[in-house]
Amino acid sequence: TKRIGILTAGGDAPGLNAAIRGFGKAAIRDHGWTLLGFRDGLRGLAENRFTELDGAALSGILTTGGTMLGTSRDKVHRMVVDGEVRDMVPTIVDNYARDGLDALICLGGGGTAKNAKRLMDAGLNVIHLPKTIDNDIVETDSSFGFSTALEIATEAVDRLHSTAHSHHRIILAEIMGHRAGWLALGAGIAGGADVILLPEIPYSVEAIAERIEQRRSHGSTFSVVAVAEGALSRADAAELDRARALVKDASTPELKAMAKRNVKALEASHRANTFTLAEQLETATGLEARVSILGYVQRGGIPNAADRLLGTRLGVAGARAVAEGTFGVMVADRGHDTALVPLTEVAGRIKYVPTDHEWVRAARAVGTALGD
Numbered sequence: 498t499k500r501i502g503i504l505t506a507g508g509d510a511p512g513l514n515a516a517i518r519g520f521g522k523a524a525i526r527d528h529g530w531t532l533l534g535f536r537d538g539l540r541g542l543a544e545n546r547f548t549e550l551d552g553a554a555l556s557g558i559l560t561t562g563g564t565m566l567g568t569s570r571d572k573v574h575r576m577v578v579d580g581e582v583r584d585m586v587p588t589i590v591d592n593y594a595r596d597g598l599d600a601l602i603c604l605g606g607g608g609t610a611k612n613a614k615r616l617m618d619a620g621l622n623v624i625h626l627p628k629t630i631d632n633d634i635v636e637t638d639s640s641f642g643f644s645t646a647l648e649i650a651t652e653a654v655d656r657l658h659s660t661a662h663s664h665h666r667i668i669l670a671e672i673m674g675h676r677a678g679w680l681a682l683g684a685g686i687a688g689g690a691d692v693i694l695l696p697e698i699p700y701s702v703e704a705i706a707e708r709i710e711q712r713r714s715h716g717s718t719f720s721v722v723a724v725a726e727g728a729l730s731r732a733d734a735a736e737l738d739r740a741r742a743l744v745k746d747a748s749t750p751e752l753k754a755m756a757k758r759n760v761k762a763l764e765a766s767h768r769a770n771t772f773t774l775a776e777q778l779e780t781a782t783g784l785e786a787r788v789s790i791l792g793y794v795q796r797g798g799i800p801n802a803a804d805r806l807l808g809t810r811l812g813v814a815g816a817r818a819v820a821e822g823t824f825g826v827m828v829a830d831r832g833h834d835t836a837l838v839p840l841t842e843v844a845g846r847i848k849y850v851p852t853d854h855e856w857v858r859a860a861r862a863v864g865t866a867l868g869d
């Protein structure tokens with residue numbers, strides 16, 4: 498009989514427990530394997546903190562939000578331990594052997610895929626299940642968490658209309674998505690936003706103001722703007738492009754590290770610009786503007802039916818991969834089927850919204866401005 502470790506890493510998302518349960522029930526019921534749940538993501542793996550998950554532990558979690566195992570944003574090769582940054586890969590390899598594991602199942606997003614690949618390179622049998630509300634994992638149609646977050650963000654955009662209308666205001670709804678704009682785009686379209694701003698399409702304040710003015714000339718004295726938290730003005734996007742080019746061109750590891758820090762600092766400063774944009778729009782239009790940050794509400798609470806179904810499907814397919822002995826892969830959602838994609842094709846890549854994507858074209862076709 499096999500011994501399998503399972504953990505959840507990165508930001509939490511609705512559907513994680515459905516996936517743990519899907520994998521776990523197949524592992525225990527179909528195969529009689531032993532399942533060890535590591536606490537708090539990769540940190541628990543490095544510290545060898547786990548509990549055995551039996552049928553009873555998996556019962557009643559399908560419909561619950563968050564992750565029953567806890568999570569963290571730690572990186573295996575650079576973990577802060579006792580105030581020091583340490584490479585914990587060798588420790589993890591030791592723990593894996595000591596616990597007698599045959600495989601490790603990592604549920605997480607892009608960062609987790611990178612960590613899973615590092616563990617694969619160190620010789621562990623790893624399988625990754627794609628989770629993120631941002632929907633920015635490559636090679637998979639979707640990831641669990643996205644559908645629920647889309648419903649929550651859509652309802653928020655929806656609700657902002659009546660209050661914006663009543664007060665003749667511009668309301669900017671800041672929606673999660675620090676690198677890719679899937680959630681803002683989807684919720685913006687479904688919630689009927691007048692303007693949608695994405696990281697992939699740099700905006701100009703003039704173009705947004707023009708759309709708002711146009712609405713006013715037709716008698717609508719309010720507007721709802723769906724803003725992805727990573728949305729950038731044209732000037733900021735150009736600055737970030739230059740900073741990213743410096744990372745590529747850096748001639749020494751020290752310069753590269755410095756350039757990377759600069760990119761991170763710029764990303765962080767630009768991410769806080771929704772309030773600045775609101776002020777700029779007030780000045781440009783003379784209308785009052787308000788910001789509504791949707792924040793963690795988008796990640797919290799029970800998963801919807803689609804995410805319960807997706808988590809269960811991907812979890813069960815993960816158990817099938819273990820039974821077949823296929824490792825070093827992500828279980829991808831492909832239509833009504835699943836596929837096993839090598840982690841080498843996933844780690845380090847981001848699924849951006851293509852600027853000619855059907856959703857982008859649909860938004861434009863119904864008169865939504867994209868700020869460009």
Ligand code: F6P
Nearest residue numbers: 508606629630631673674675726
């Ligand atoms: O998982 C990604 C995400 O949803 C991003 O859109 C957002 O920037 C991030 O989580 C914030 O989460 P935390 O504060 O937990 O790092």
